[in-house]
Amino acid sequence: MFSPYYALARRSGPADPLNHCAINVAIYRKRGKRWAMTERPRGAVRRTADTFTVGPSNLAWDGKSLTIRIDEIAVPIPGRIRGTIRVVPSAITQQAFVLNENGNHWWWPIAPCARVQVTLKHPDLRWQGDGYFDMNYGDAPLESGFRNWQWARGATRDGAVILYEAQRCDGSRANLAMTFDPQGRMQAFGPPPAVELRRTGWRVGRNVRSEYTAQILRTLEDAPFYARSVVSAKLLGEPVVLMHESLSLDRFKMPLVQAMLPFRMPRR
Template sequence: MTDRGRSALRQARDCITVGPSSMRWDGNHLIIDINEMGAPPLITPVRGRVTLRPTGLTAVEMPLTEDAAHIWRPFAPTAHIDVDLAARGWKWSGHGYFDANFGTRALEEDFSTWSWGRFPTKGGSTCFYDAERLDGSVLNSAVFFGEDGQHEIAALQPKTRLKRSLWAVRRETRADTGYRPKQVMNMLDAPFYSRAMVQTQLGGEETTGVYEALDLRRFRSPLLKPMLAVRVPRRPSWRF
């Protein structure tokens, strides 16, 4: 991840290029070409291609605040993914998804914490969004997406505590009553953020999916911003 200036951006109907990396639609495939450098302590090239083949696309946009200042956009909640990076052990294929968040205010202006999860379930995928806003209100949402991209409101299983991350970020996800979710793979650990593969049970179906927890109270700390700048370097002068 690299912050770049406007000069590094090119955009067309089916393609967006940011610096040396790009994303483009080729028929019904999304092709992501990556040419970046890893962050400390592993400052090594990250190069290769990710190809995403959605089973169906959605037209869903979920407002995360009442004034829609923050939006979740699940483009392809269910997809097949091929990863081919130029590094040993970084070639694999499997179940994937493609989504995005965007908005008109910084996240820390409106949220205290949030957790999100996307779990493969029979016939598609189930997504959970749980958030605590600074004004004291909460967001608790569950959506099921069929393989064709159609969606419906899903059952909200009880919130169930998940073991804290290595940085002691509070985590909880949804699970059937009496079931104890568990982390099966750590993907990213930061003082304010955790991303992991988590195993849970939904409607009697055991499933493993991608989960994230974000603590925006910690993120607001002036002590953390310099750390983030190290992990996500800025390259404002990049030119084509």
Template sequence: MTERDRHALRRDRDTLVVGPSQARWVDGELLLDIDELTFPRPAYLRGRIRLTPRVANDQALVLDPAGRHRWCALAPCARVQVELEKPRVRWEGEGYLDTNAGDKPLEDGFSGWHWSRASDADGTTVLYDVTPRQGEAYRKTIRFDRQGAVSEAPAPASAPLPTALWGIRRRIPADAPEQARLIETLEDTPFYARSLVDTAVDGRPLRAVHESLDLNRFASAWVKPLLPFRMPRRVTRTG
């Protein structure tokens, strides 16, 4: 999460290099080699993440009425191995890979959204609760099974979750309000919260990685100056 200028960027069909770190496809696996300094507390962050897709997908979801913002779960079901040298951390489990693309800034198209992803033995469920600047708010369930089939349906009403410490309001679709339960807050910022949440949709219990994004907050004058404290900017010196 370090911003760098164009001189630090190289890319081809299978590889993206940003400064000392890179992502590359090798024999159907995505390898992420990380070599960074953390900020604002300086420390080395080095190691490799290996993502092995179980299911591939190229069907994109248009997120706004004007069609300017798109989301695609490239590997909705995947195996992930994390092996870091600094700090020394090893982990292996179910994972996921997606991509977002847009023709305008997110804050121009949306006031915010609540998103979650849960994996189980049958596949992956993604829940979207979106509030665009124009058009009606909507909730959607997207289901990816282990054979690669994709299905969409309206999601049930959203149930409130505890407000984050920075005041970000959280909610998640649930069959009944009492089935939505906050397990842990993983990241808490002035405009974004990431959490671990339990819910149930269509009678299916789900433990989900959940995010709430407040783009009104993100666009506010007091939040913009805070961004460099989490995403420092590096300039590449060229001769």
């Protein structure tokens, strides 16, 4: 959905989204990070009821777990990313959330609680821990419906907590706050006040809902329209470490930003 090539194709009318597919992989280590997001055309994309393949990488669902096989080249500094990621949900939720009044943007927290097993050959990395799996989908460009959003998810003593706040182009807001237990049962709660966080190097605004002060522990991605961070906050009386995303769609649609994107997202 952030493809500059797809955005260019849409300027002439409806474009085929399957002609603009990519598997995005981001690895963060003390010794540096690796990033891959190579776009490929329809001829490199294959789908069945339980598999999705883009070029040399693919995802497969066996009814109990999602296995992601990665074989990509990092950019802008070339480096192999190859290995397997296995996502094992404790439960699959059934509820998706409409994000705007037109009903053309949806979000589905498919597996709020999951275990993730990472086994990479390049770079040599093995890890197991808490994980999450969701999906955004719709039939209109994101930038036509939203100006920005803030999203966060963290593990709690009893499951997981998710915050999703979006500012729509008409000035209204979506503001979701919910917890999930390992069985996938959801409980909505009133979001606490927003705490302003330090802007990124690209001056992208960040905030998070928290009952007390919040702190940025680490900025993982700092891009002209997007930031990914690790944030500490307090929710429902519990300290929580959150994976946090800030997205500025006003920035994303700027011609200068569109011209910069191919450096991070090449197309084969």
